[in-house]
Amino acid sequence: MACDLVVVSREAQFVVGYGKLGTSTDGGLSFHLARRLGAARALEILLARDSLNAEEASSLGLVQAVVDPASLEEATFALARRVMDVPPAAVSEMKALVGNASEFGLEQHLENEKQAFLRCASTQAFSQRVAGFVGRSNSQRKSPT
Template structure:
C-alpha cells in the first residue's frame, strides 16, 4: 500500500468537456505543501485543450485547511520556507485567475488560510451548507497570503474583512453566500452532483465570452465607468467577431439552441 506522503497530492481526470482537479491529501485536510502547490500548478498547466472548464474539488471532509503548519514548525528558516511557499502558491492563484477557461469549485467542510484565497480565485463556487471559512492567520501570528486579503476585501468590504481576519473569526457558508464570496449554497449531500453539473453547464457555453466577462467583472471595482465602457465596447466587438458569437447569433435567428462546443 502506498504511504500517504508518497502518493500524488493532486488527481486529475477528463470528464467529457471538464478537466477535473481534485486535491487529494484528505488525511491532512488537503493542507498546502510545496508538493501540493507544484502539483496543482502542473495540473492547471496541463489541462487538455479539448476541455472547456476546470472543476476543482477537495477529497475528504475538508476542502483545504490552508498551510501545513507542522512543516512551518520544522523549517530551519521559517521565514524563507513560508515565503517560498507563498511565492509558489501565488503562481497557482495567478494560473486560476487567468485560466483560459472558466473555473468552477465545489467546497465543503473547512476552508482556511490559503484555501480562502484559492476559493476567491475561482469563477463559480458551490459551497456545502455546513462549510466553515476561517482565515486563521491571526492564530499563527501571520499576515494573509494566497490572495486571501483580496478575496475577502472584495466580497465583504474592508471593515468586515478586517473584523474577520483580525479577530480570527469564522464565516458560515450562509454568510459567505450572502456576501458573495461563494456563488451557490447547497445541502452537503448535493454538493458533488451540483458542482459537476454546473461545470458541465459552463463547459457547454461560450467559454471565450465567459472569460471576457470574468475580466470585466474583476476590473470593474478598480476602474471608472468611462474605462469600463471602453473595455466593454472592445470586448463585445471581439465576442461578436468570434465564432462563438457568430454561432450564438445564427442560433437565435434560426430559433435553435447554439452549439458553442463546435464553434471554431
C-alpha cells in the same frame, strides 16, 4: 477566495485563524477578501471572526450555492456545465471585464466593454448562436396551419 464561482456543502466551515496564530494572511486571502467584500468587511472577518459557516459565507456573497452534502458533486458539475456552455472567448472577456471593473472609471469601462463585445461578436460561436436564436424566434412566430 480565488475561485470565480463556489459551491459548498451546508457543513462547510471557513476558518480564519491567522490572528490567533499571531500572523498576517497568506496565499492572497487579504487581497481576495478585500476585492470581494471591501476593506472594512474583510478586516472584520480577518481580525474579529474565528470562522464563517456556509450560510454566512453565502449571505456575504463569498459562495454562490450552498447545498446538501449528498448533492455537492452534482451541483458543482451542474454549475461547471453551465459555464462550459458559454463560449470560451465570452468567458475570458467577461472575467477580464469584471476583474478590472474597479480599475477604470465608467467611461473607460464602457469602452473596454465595447471592444470586448466586438471581439466576441467576430467569433464563429457568436454567429452560430445568433443564427440559432433567430431561427428559434422565427419558428415560434409562425402560426400553426
